Amino acid sequence: MSMDRTETFSILGNEALRVSSVGLGCWPMAGITSVGVTDEHSLATIQAALDAGINFFDTAYAYGYEGQSDRILSHALRGRRDRVVLASKVGMFWDANKQRVYDGRPETLLKHAQEVLRRLDVEYVDLMYLHAVDPLVTIEKSAEAIAEIVRRGWARWAGVSNVDLDQARRFHTVCPVIAMQPPFNMLQQQSVSALRDFCREHTIGLVCYWVLMKGLLAGHLNRDHQFDPRDRRLSYEIFRGELWKRNQDFLDHLRAIAQRNDCTVSQLVVAWTLQQPVITVALCGAKRPEQIVETAAAMHLKLAPEIFQEIDQRISEYHKGTET
Numbered sequence: 001m002s003m004d005r006t007e008t009f010s011i012l013g014n015e016a017l018r019v020s021s022v023g024l025g026c027w028p029m030a031g032i033t034s035v036g037v038t039d040e041h042s043l044a045t046i047q048a049a050l051d052a053g054i055n056f057f058d059t060a061y062a063y064g065y066e067g068q069s070d071r072i073l074s075h076a077l078r079g080r081r082d083r084v085v086l087a088s089k090v091g092m093f094w095d096a097n098k099q100r101v102y103d104g105r106p107e108t109l110l111k112h113a114q115e116v117l118r119r120l121d122v123e124y125v126d127l128m129y130l131h132a133v134d135p136l137v138t139i140e141k142s143a144e145a146i147a148e149i150v151r152r153g154w155a156r157w158a159g160v161s162n163v164d165l166d167q168a169r170r171f172h173t174v175c176p177v178i179a180m181q182p183p184f185n186m187l188q189q190q191s192v193s194a195l196r197d198f199c200r201e202h203t204i205g206l207v208c209y210w211v212l213m214k215g216l217l218a219g220h221l222n223r224d225h226q227f228d229p230r231d232r233r234l235s236y237e238i239f240r241g242e243l244w245k246r247n248q249d250f251l252d253h254l255r256a257i258a259q260r261n262d263c264t265v266s267q268l269v270v271a272w273t274l275q276q277p278v279i280t281v282a283l284c285g286a287k288r289p290e291q292i293v294e295t296a297a298a299m300h301l302k303l304a305p306e307i308f309q310e311i312d313q314r315i316s317e318y319h320k321g322t323e324t
């Protein structure tokens, strides 16, 4: 493993929004799916991220039933607003029964954007995404509202998350974006494959989430890991049954590659991600400081071409094995 990758920052879009190539994903500090995360852990995690060279923080109106992620960020970043790039999202919230609601109506987007600023205690965020498309509202209407949020100075730039290529085109026509936020990891590449050419052509950054596959690809969950029954990851098939076994077989290959190259599995995974074409930022969630310290170190790693070949070979074998 070579350590000569010194460029740890990326530029989003044509604009001078300079962000660390690993961003801290603040979903785990919302406490909705993470078991055993406290405000003290989250504050320490944010500080560790800053110390590790991360300047890019990803939150959303819906990160917490009552804005927990914004509240913690606001506390942790007080007095250092000018040192960080804040990204948020509107278009999704939790109702009184704690059920997820998609709401892309312009009045809701504007209202929730204001609420985000209030919770974060800032005058603007650097980037505001539409979180997801509301099937009951045309995407152009939601795009107009995000453009209005930028016009009002509540966000410097616009972005959009969880869109397919057609939706990306339609959104960008009404509201030019500098970033899109799709899921992406070694085993789930479809969303990015669909958007990559469009983003390259329009100089739009790809800020990817689930790079660590909700912790699976961090490599610390062993084959015999006993999940806490409250851990909502159990609702995902990748953490259960045959798929769990297959994922652990894949991880064993990564563990061997990481060991040979003197890095950890999460560092291998994040470095591999950052060296994929057009991918600008890997968003990584963390519940504890040591997790983000480990992951952020991947910004400095450069993988040799033969490592890509070996990993690509393992990915293709994995997918052959899952075809029925």
Ligand SMILES: NC(=O)c1ccc[n+]([C@@H]2O[C@H](COP(=O)([O-])OP(=O)(O)OC[C@H]3O[C@@H](n4cnc5c(N)ncnc54)[C@H](OP(=O)(O)O)[C@@H]3O)[C@@H](O)[C@H]2O)c1
Residues within 6 Å of the ligand: 024, 025, 026, 027, 028, 034, 035, 058, 059, 131, 161, 162, 181, 208, 209, 210, 211, 212, 213, 214, 215, 216, 218, 219, 220, 266, 283, 284, 285, 286, 287, 290, 291, 292, 294, 295
């Ligand atoms: N736009 C969207 O719709 C959308 C959707 C999802 C996420 N996101 C964004 O993307 C971010 C990343 O997604 P995510 O947080 O759900 O998942 P993730 O980054 O794939 O995984 C995060 C989890 O992995 C484990 N982990 C991380 N680093 C580790 C390390 N070094 N060693 C061991 N375990 C480690 C931790 O869980 P354990 O310790 O419990 O194992 C952590 O909570 C989110 O926080 C959010 O900002 C956006």
